Amino acid sequence: MVYLDFEKPLADIEAKAEELRAMARKGEGAVDVEKEAAALDAKAQQMLGELYASLTPWRKTLVARHADRPHCSDYVQALFTEFTPLAGDRAFGDDHAVMAGLARFNEMPCMVIGHEKGNDTKSRIHHNFGMARPEGYRKAIRLMDMAHRFGLPVITLVDTPGAYPGKGAEERGQSEAIARCTMKCLEIGVPLVSVIIGEGGSGGAVAFATANRIAMLEHSIYSVISPEGCASILWKDAEKMRDAAEALRLTAQDLKKLDVIDRIIPEPIGGAQRDPAAAIAAVGVEIGAMLAELSGMKPADLIRDRREKFRAMGAHALAA
């Protein structure tokens, strides 16, 4: 388990409990070691619950980026069958930051598209840390179009720090690719549901999340800019990321109040990284529920629903 900085007190208690048990195994220590260890466990569990019940926006940002959090490929593997990856934009290359393909969700054929961050140095580099280049958006456009033609619902899993700020990505029309991908989302006459499973970073996230229904995991974030980026622009000091995270209202809870998202998916106590299987299962239930809400809708109605949803956004403010 990788502990975040703010989880340090928790880590200490858990280490202590482990130490006691190790002593007991070696036959040292007092008689009632297990009782004491269990007390520590209970204390740790309580602390974990309290910590995660009141995460600040910055702490949520850290949790959303946690390396042990389940990633797109974990969800695809657990929730879908017959996943058949489809590659390439037919123009330049294949973008490994975006995984996409045909699959079945509860037996129903569909198109699944998501950002994959990778989970060790090698795979993170392979997936470019989940930062798509123009080819990723163009692959998504191609596959959304295919889904539209064959009447397949589209499920997107968003987990990206943002679009890749690279020379080639800019030369090959990053902004145009994002704009077209957002537009494609608004054009397809099939259900489009989106789950923000970790980081919903700016334009790179919007390009996949212009959906009929949008859900966010409890401790995921969705923002116009990273707290660090915002802090360095508005505070002229990247170290003010805590203030920026606060001001940006990037938590699922605030976004739900603003009606930018439809659902919050509860995470296991201590975050998705502590019980990935439970988090993945919860996401599966919500995807099913969102698709059920849209089932039976005609293509034109699905398109209208999406456009009206986004046109209406910003109709109300947060309470002071």
Added chain:
Amino acid sequence: MNWITNYVRPRINSLFSRREVPENLWTKCPECGTMLFHRELSDNLNVCTNCDHHLAITPRARFAALFDGGAFVEVKVPEPIADPLHFRDQKKYPDRMKAAQKSTGEKEAMLVAEGEMGRTPVIAVGQDFSFMGGSMGMYVGNAIIAAAERAVQTGKPLVLFSAAGGARMQEGILSLMQMPRTTVAVKMLKEAGIPYIVVLTHPTTGGVTASYAMLGDIQIAEPNALICFAGPRVIEQTIREKLPEGFQRAEYLLEHGMLDRVTHRKALRDELISILRMLTGQPAPTRADLPAPEPATTEA
């Protein structure tokens, strides 16, 4: 041509510090350093008379030069909720807004106008970089939707002049949501068969480029305009290498297939009239379509 042209051109930037020059009368060209007298500069559509550098121009000044006889009607934009997130950085968002309104004399960062250009009816949208960097928030989204609705309703083509640093961070996620919102507006135009021309001006970056500013039927840019999603500084920090000369400038984008044309500001009006008339099936413009030229200022 006016009196100053025959006067000794004041290349005094090396002799005097900027502070000694009254701000409202002289502007220093950021490219070549020439001091430009305000009348001369505005007569030249804010293009440097020495090096042709395109300086920023407000939508109001641009429209005055663009529409026949400088006449246009403003299209009303629905007011969004002010400060929806109660955003506060080093200043409160409402205070930043008030300061921007005071310094620009404008309500917000976008102006929507309806009028005729070479007797060609058109809806024009101008983004004002001087108003909080032209940043895209709810108002800008509302302006684009209002413009698109008006264009669809009247069947008039839409020309949009973009200029923005990107999304307005003070509106947080709601500024990000203007990307899909404005894309809905572009979609309305496309479905109604209304021509949508984008003129990208310096600078157009961030979420603005990644939505309505890159979705025109025809994409024109002003010379040397910076057009990008991620800015050069961010990229240099990421890849840790020097970027090529002219990277992300209009000409570079043209060369990489991202634009149709790069057009000098002074040639833009005629070009837009010509394109719009072709796209809307009207006969070629004639002299009669153009208003009588302003009486020439006589000078020695």
